[in-house]
Amino acid sequence: MTDTYNQNQTQFIVEEPLLEKPVVVQPPPEQKEEIKPSRFSKWKWLLVGGVATLLIIALIIVLRLSPTMDDPEEEETSSNGIPSVLSPLEQRLEIAKQNLEQANPTTQDLPFPPLDLKLRIDDAR
Amino acid sequence: MKYLLILLSFTLLVLPTSCLAQENPDEQNSQEQTEQVILQKQRFDAELVELNNIYRGQLSEYRLAEKEFVIARDQYRQLQTLASINEVTDVASKVMKLRNQVLITYFDLLRVSLIAAEGVELSLKELVLNRLEVQKNWLQTHQQAISGANDREQLNQLSDAFTTQSLILVDVAQQTISLLSLGKLQNVLDQLTAINQDLLKEEASQSGIALERSVRETERINQFLVDLLKATWTSLEVDLREENSGSFYNNLSKTLNPIYADLNKLVSFLQERLRQL
Numbered sequence: 329m330t331d332t333y334n335q336n337q338t339q340f341i342v343e344e345p346l347l348e349k350p351v352v353v354q355p356p357p358e359q360k361e362e363i364k365p366s367r368f369s370k371w372k373w374l375l376v377g378g379v380a381t382l383l384i385i386a387l388i389i390v391l392r393l394s395p396t397m398d399d400p401e402e403e404e405t406s407s408n409g410i411p412s413v414l415s416p417l418e419q420r421l422e423i424a425k426q427n428l429e430q431a432n433p434t435t436q437d438l439p440f441p442p443l444d445l446k447l448r449i450d451d452a453r
Numbered sequence: 454m455k456y457l458l459i460l461l462s463f464t465l466l467v468l469p470t471s472c473l474a475q476e477n478p479d480e481q482n483s484q485e486q487t488e489q490v491i492l493q494k495q496r497f498d499a500e501l502v503e504l505n506n507i508y509r510g511q512l513s514e515y516r517l518a519e520k521e522f523v524i525a526r527d528q529y530r531q532l533q534t535l536a537s538i539n540e541v542t543d544v545a546s547k548v549m550k551l552r553n554q555v556l557i558t559y560f561d562l563l564r565v566s567l568i569a570a571e572g573v574e575l576s577l578k579e580l581v582l583n584r585l586e587v588q589k590n591w592l593q594t595h596q597q598a599i600s601g602a603n604d605r606e607q608l609n610q611l612s613d614a615f616t617t618q619s620l621i622l623v624d625v626a627q628q629t630i631s632l633l634s635l636g637k638l639q640n641v642l643d644q645l646t647a648i649n650q651d652l653l654k655e656e657a658s659q660s661g662i663a664l665e666r667s668v669r670e671t672e673r674i675n676q677f678l679v680d681l682l683k684a685t686w687t688s689l690e691v692d693l694r695e696e697n698s699g700s701f702y703n704n705l706s707k708t709l710n711p712i713y714a715d716l717n718k719l720v721s722f723l724q725e726r727l728r729q730l
Contacts, residue, residue, distance in 0.1 A: 418727055424644040428716055431637035433709035440626050441559050443552050445619040448612040449545050449605055
């Protein structure tokens, strides 16, 4: 019993084939089937591309032809403060009315400035 | 085949945009002209706002200087010292320069307003613009003379020269104001006449005695205003060419109020007709 038991414990570690890699048997490579692009799929992609292009063109045309959407508040009143719900003739009449208010002859925009025109150090002799 | 499709797509993409860009050239021209007119008006408006601000600032500065001058002059008259003479000479020079500066800006305001004014005949515009320029030049020369004057007597002489010139300065300003006031009314009449013409086209499909009467009344007042304004322009032109615009200016309200009242009446008539459309 004592003959078979090896007391040297380091010997076991050295002799152990720990680093030996197991041989993995690779399965034979499968032959891949060549995928040939069919003529149908190529035409399909071209068709999709063409339709997409036409859609973009249609979108551009629609965007260019449609009136630009302004601020709703700006849409209701023009630059003169005249509501745009009025017809063009009514709008023109409103502008004329505003101009008439500014043309009131009783009010002067640019009266001669209030200056002392006879200002002098000594009294005139 | 693939290249053909790409070419077709490209053509379709480019063609509509280029066609849309090339709109009617006449329409584009008129649009450009309108834009130019609007831009020019905006430039004039901006210039007038700026000049108005400068004018107000200079006027308030002048008022303070005028008060300062009155105090200095009172002290000089009471004390009669060399120090008070020095003080009043300095302050007088300052206030006289400020007064000229206010007037130079005021004449600039009148000039830009007249250039921007619609409804004023071009020959009359040019006539008064030249007069404004002459007065502005006189003020600038006078300004330089004040800067060069150091003596109390010299400043007294320059004051006298200004007082004499002020009659012409006031007269030219009144000529401009008269032109501007009448031009504003003429502009409104031109606008209303154009509206009336377009309204007649809109009413072409309608008929009836009431409408005919309305049109007749509107035409009558329109024609009356055309004649009245024509006569008023003639009267003003004669006064301007004879350099006798004082009488026109003094009666400005009296002369223009009837035109103003009739223009209001014309507006009401047009409004009534527009409502019946």
